[in-house]
Amino acid sequence: MNTIAQRIADFLKNHPPFNILDFQDVLAISKRIDVLYVEPKTFVFNINEPIANAFYVVKEGGIGLYRTNNQLVDQCDEGDIFGLRALMRDGLYKLSAQALEECVLYRISSDILEKYITSNSEANRVLLKMFASNTLISTKETWDTTPKDALTPILDFTEEQSANFSKNPIQCIETTSIQKAAKLMTLHRVGSIIITENKKPIGIITDKDLRSKIATGETKITESVKIIMSSPVKTFPENISISEAQIAMLTYKITHLCITKDGSPNSELTGILSEHDIVVIRENNASGLVKEIKRTNSIEQLASIKLRSEKLLERYMQQKLPISFIAKIISAINTALTDQAITFVLQTLESTPPVTFSWLAIGSQGRHEQLLRTDQDNCLVFENVAAKDYQATQIYFLNFAQKVNDALHTIGFEYCPANMMANNPKWCLSVSEWQKQFTNWISTPDPDNLMLCTIFFDFDLVYGNEKLVNELTEIIFKAIKSHDIFLNHLGVNALKNPPPLSFFRNFLVENSGEHQDQFDIKARAMMPLVDAARLLILSKNEAGFNNTIARYERLITLEPQNKDVYDACLNSFKDLLFFRTQQGLTNNDSGRFINLQALSKADRLDLKQTFRAVKAVQELIQTRYQLAQFL
Amino acid sequence: MAWFKKHPQPDFWMRYKNTFLGKQPNELSAIRFVLFDTETTGLNLNNDRILSIGAVSFKDGVIKISDQFECYLEQSVFNSQTVAIHGLVRTGKHHKMDEFEALERFLNYIKNAVLVAHHAAFDVGMINNVLKRHHLPKLKNTVLDTSFIYKKTKSQSVSDTHYSLDYLIKEFHIPEHDRHTASGDAYITALLFAKLLSLLKNKHPDLNLSHLKTQKKRIGLL
Incomplete structure (x- = not known):
């Protein structure tokens, strides 16, 4: 005792x-x-x-x-x-x-x-x-050895997809020559061959082995397959789900899974599942919805697809698929829905648009980072027209935008409470009017203008003329170039939410209002990372990276010396996005406000880690822009 | 001279006695302290019996959970009034041993450690009475009393006041886990002892064992 x-x-x-x-x-x-x-x-x-x-x-x-x-x-x-x-x-x-x-x-x-x-x-x-x-900052190794997705139990999702593996995989025995094996693979047009002994898989050769071990001249084609096969093989049961399979591939860094009768290496080989098989199934699924969107002929049908996409999101979250993957899929569906809604509206208009235009998603929509409770954040840009035609053209597009905003609302995208929508005369402008606006914001960076920059600079083309979008991007970078001080102001703005250091002890919660005693994960954890990424990518003169994850990935390439910091930011942001979405699904809200008392220690730990990342990137910004004098 | 003895001393006693052969260190960091507590059928040294003994060691600032002791004794004397305090009924869930076996195990465990208990006189007295019943001499260990050490941390003389373990637990913010189990109280006493030592060391950087000992005359009262 x-x-x-x-x-x-x-x-x-x-x-x-x-x-x-x-x-x-x-x-x-x-x-x-x-x-x-x-x-x-x-x-x-x-x-x-x-x-x-x-x-x-x-x-x-x-x-x-x-x-x-x-x-x-x-x-x-x-x-x-x-x-x-x-x-x-x-x-x-x-x-x-x-x-x-x-x-x-x-x-x-x-x-x-x-x-x-x-x-x-x-x-x-x-x-x-x-x-x-x-x-302070985790090392890359730490992140790599923590495949969050790999170790959490995977829910079975029979209704969605079970891994449809290839039956009767191509096989040979270990004394088969490499040449003969390659011929077999070619004959059956497959990328792998399994070496078996008494029907049990003992090794595998893939296209990659042939490339790296044979084509390089390292091993002769007359040798036996035994010399170059990877052995032992990872084996899985027949009822493996897609996500399990995908995760196994990620975890073991392999591209083919051997399927055996009982899942163990000691039972009979019954099939093979390749990375390619999974890509096909996955794509079919997401693109299935997108294809269906293209075939709809009413707003109501779009609304029902939007609902189904929310179910899809829920399922993906349950399967704990990588959040960047989920975000891409959901954004692709939302973009397709908007695209189709615009097509419908255009069909109902009496006249075709007088000039070309672009419909842009902005803010978190533009960054593809709002997966739940999606509300509309959009604006419109149209080609420059003669001064005498300007008013009539703007009225045309405002009328059009109003119809699109209404249609999107019917589909299930709430109106933007701050009226950041294309039906607002302030956000429905020609290229040169947008240029005036952007230049004004950049040359007079007061808090209001800075806030608008953080919303409107994160735009993404949903529908229309791509050329106009590129022009807008150019305008922004030019204006920034001629107003050096703007980035410093944006820097100060990016530091306005320092990370809570003492997170466990003194809960940094909202102290008034509806969300009293709750933690604002968006303002306190996500926005600092989003703001930092935007600032850094703008300072690099890098166009085309309008998504926080993509921005940090790009920054890692551009500044390998700061890889650790950006890696931490990247992973933290993914964690937060996942976490927020999960919270939102659980509580049936936007997931923005979190009751800290209800969090598990592990979740708190995850949150805590994201603050390390916020702190690190903010320090980097402060040093780089010598912001001490501004703060 | 062995023929003078009515009762031959058992091996475990000889082993225990031999641990005192060397010179005992005086600097605190080198000493193995054993913090212990007994739960008894009552407060009468002669009539009441030990129900359980709990102990844990402390050395150089560290309470070693791996070096602990816990035993439950078979009872011949049963006092239903104290059951409410210690929760030990005659037929409990713990493995029980007889007094002699418990004694052997306890002595094997403590060796020449400095014993520490709260109001140590009682606990040491209980053990000594067990020894006496088995015709063995008294404990040879140096004994410290946390209630006395607490008084040493006070600047004024407070020697006449009685400080209960409950009082000190509150004073030192020690959580009351398993209060009134021998092991629980031993552990609480260990935390208390650690805190008291820290306090005294701040006052007297060269604190050693002699400073902690109770005056001789008090020992005589045991």
Whole structure:
């Protein structure tokens, strides 16, 4: 009996990563814990001290983690883990840990960590995530080893798609020559061949092997397939779902899955599922809806498709597909819906448009980042016309826009409460009028104008003349070039929402209004990342990147020296978008306001990590634009 | 001289005794402390019996959960009035052992550690009475009392006041887990001891074991 260990286990079991372990394991860990009482101001460890063979869990009190210049990086309280650098086994502490108040700490040795925690893949993932959130910026490796999608249980989705694998896969035995295998593959027009022994799969050769091992001259074609085959093979059961298959491919970095009777490598091979098969199924599904949209002949039909697309979103979220994938699909459907609505409206008009025009989605719609409760944010640009014709042309397009806005409303896109819609005379202009407007905003960057820039500069062509959009883009970059100071102002604007550092202790919640005591995930976590990405990409003179994920991806290419920061931003933004969408689906709202008390520790941890990213990119901006003087 | 003894001393006692052969360290960081508590059928040293013993060790600022002790004793004396406090009924869920086995295990565990308990006189007295019933000498360990150490942290003399563990738990913000189980109280006492040591070390940077000991005359009262 060990009553004390029981009590410690009762505490630990509520906190990640211990909450993932079996209680017996938590108990075993608890039996070997050291309990430390630490006085306020005492250092648990210091920067550049050799890493101890243990890490710490805060039982009571608070620990501050500091960088060299005494800058508080993080604050840990009840249930938080710190000192995870012990995972590295070697080296020096990068931060110092000081008690902010009286603390009781649990010290857990690295051996126990390895025995019980890192051996559990799910717990290990959480642990790595924690390590990343305790260091300022996670390393690429940390992100890579945390395939969020791969380890969460996948819901079966029989109604949607079951993986339709190819039956009777092409096979040979291990003494077959490479040449003969290649001929078989060519004959059957397949990209892979499976090497079997007594009908059980023992290896696989794909086109890539032939390219990298044969065409390079490394191995002769007369050799046996055994020499170049990948072995052993990953095998999966026949009832594997599409998302499971996709995730398996991502996890193991393979392009073909062997399907066996019972899913184990020791049973009979029954099929093969290639990456290509999945792409085909996936595309059919998303493009199926889009095709259906093209075939509709009424607004009401579009409304029903919009509803179905929301169900699709829900299902994708349940399957925990990558959020960037989900966003692309949903945006593609929304764009197709708008496109079709515009086509309908054009058909009902008595006269064709006097000049060409473009219908643009703006703001989060333009960035393809609003997946739920989509409201309309749009504007219209038409070709320049003679001054005498301007008024009549604008009236024509305003009338047209009103009909489109109404149609979109019928389909299920709410009217924009701030009236940022093309039926507003302010947002339905010719190219040269837009140019005046943009130049005015850029040359007079007061808070109102800056706010408009952050909405209207994120536009995306939905329908119409692409040339006009390119002109608008050019106008923006030209204007920015001749008004250097604008980017500094945009920089200040991007820093107006600093990340909450002490997130757990002092909940940074709204202190009044309808969402009192809730956390505004959009304003406090997502917008800072969105604003930073926009500023940085504008400063790079890079057109065509109007989406936060795409912007950070581009920034990684442009500034490899800041890859760590941008990687963290990119991943954090994906996490937040996923999280917000999930929250919205759960609570049947926009997902913008979150009740922190109701969050799991793991979710809080994810949120906390995103603040590290926000902080890092804001520091980068502050340094780059020397904004200290502005702030 | 062994023929003078009516009762031969058991092996475990000899082993226990031998742990005291070397010189005992005086600097606190080198000492193994054992924080312990007994739950008893009552407060009468002579008539009441031990129901359970809980203990955990403390060395150089660290409470070692891996170095703990817990046992439950078979009871011949049963006092229904104290059941409400410790919750131990005669037929509990724990594995129970007889007094002699518990004694052997306890001594094997404590060795020459410095024993610490809250109002230690009572707990040590209970153990010594067990020893006596089995014709063995008293405990040889140095004993510290957290209620006495607490008084040392106060500037004025407060020696006559009685400070209960409950009072100190509140004073030092120690969570009341498993209060009134031997292990729970031992652990709470360990946290209290850690806090008291920190406080005293701030006052006296060269604090050593001698400073913590109760005056001799008080020991004599045991």
